[in-house]
């Protein structure tokens with residue numbers, strides 16, 4: 400069972416900054432749970448839409464509730480023409496997280512949250528629309544194609560793969576996307592979620608909270624690590640090369656992306672799950688390099704630094720084996736974490752006080768103003 404680190408120092412580490420009923424992260428005896436359910440059980444047996452419902456509406460849905468929810472989301476997938484036009488103007492070399500941020504923000508202009516009573520409907524709209532925002536831009540800017548933003552895939556993961564590859568995804572790939580979206584859905588007061596809560600605490604609208612959270616997730620120390628991990632893994636042609644390269648990076652005191660965690664001390668419970676699926680996909684595609692290279696880095700990091708892979712590391716090879724371009728890795732995280740972000744926004748709104756900590760002043764002593772002509 401993953402345990403939480405003993406924490407101190409900068410970065411607000413170890414300080415309780417609020418309450419949540421949504422998840423536990425690294426709690427002794429509990430590990431990672433969403434509203435009391437172990438994430439590993441959810442990843443094994445649930446659909447992502449069930450987990451989204453659990454986080455957003457408070458309980459797991461019944462069969463009828465799930466069918467109604469999936470059907471509702473299916474009808475909300477298409478993008479307004481004005482949003483498609485905005486996406487068409489974003490260049491191919493833009494960062495896809497900037498595309499997500501703009502897409503979210505623009506939708507907030509044309510379909511704003513006018514009242515907090517709309518918070519669930521606006522979240523469902525974003526949940527349904529995010530895969531199309533990412534894929535419409537990607538396919539237009541990279542392939543010159545104006546794709547249809549709807550598909551008959553019932554699941555969000557399947558819908559994403561269908562839009563991206565223009566064909567029905569395999570059952571295995573739909574299953575893996577489902578697992579991945581569940582693993583990324585919620586993680587207590589991580590940086591992007593805390594960003595969303597700070598924004599919510601000013602009583603701002605949902606689109607602003609989610610747009611702000613996307614900005615926080617973009618960084619390589621947070622969600623951006625899955626892309627950075629892929630770029631690193633791809634550089635090595637064999638496990639031997641990977642070991643040598645990792646030792647070199649450690650010697651130079653480089654950060655190795657996809658390793659370490661702010662809260663977990665000796666493992667990230669999401670890792671064993673996604674690693675298992677990465678292995679399965681490696682077998683499916685006949686990979687003899689990427690997975691062994693990943694394992695070699697993993698082993699070296701543990702031997703040398705007692706650092707373990709976090710949720711991002713084996714996500715890199717997993718997505719790669721499904722033919723997903725590296726630049727879309729972090730936007731997929733957005734499609735999933737939206738559920739956690741929004742649930743935290745609801746929670747913040749339900750018991751709000753503006754989040755406004757204090758700073759320790761380290762500047763100069765008070766001094767007299769000197770008029771500009773005397774400086």
Ligand SMILES: CC(=O)SCCNC(=O)CCNC(=O)[C@H](O)C(C)(C)COP(=O)(O)OP(=O)(O)OC[C@H]1O[C@@H](n2cnc3c(N)ncnc32)[C@H](O)[C@@H]1OP(=O)(O)O
Pocket residue numbers: 619620621622624653654655656657658659660661662706709710711
């Ligand atoms: C889904 C997610 O967002 S998971 C996180 C994704 N991010 C990454 O994978 C980026 C790489 N990892 C990191 O940068 C860090 O481990 C973080 C940002 C995740 C956590 O940061 P912190 O809590 O500040 O790290 P922590 O206090 O455990 O660091 C302890 C020591 O290990 C080192 N360390 C931690 N992670 C790494 C790493 N990935 N590579 C090399 N050294 C590392 C730190 O530099 C520090 O060394 P020092 O004591 O000599 O300064």
Ligand SMILES: O=C([O-])CC(=O)C(=O)O
Pocket residue numbers: 424583585586588589590621661662709710
């Ligand atoms: O909790 C964190 O700091 C980062 C993380 O793993 C996540 O957001 O999934």
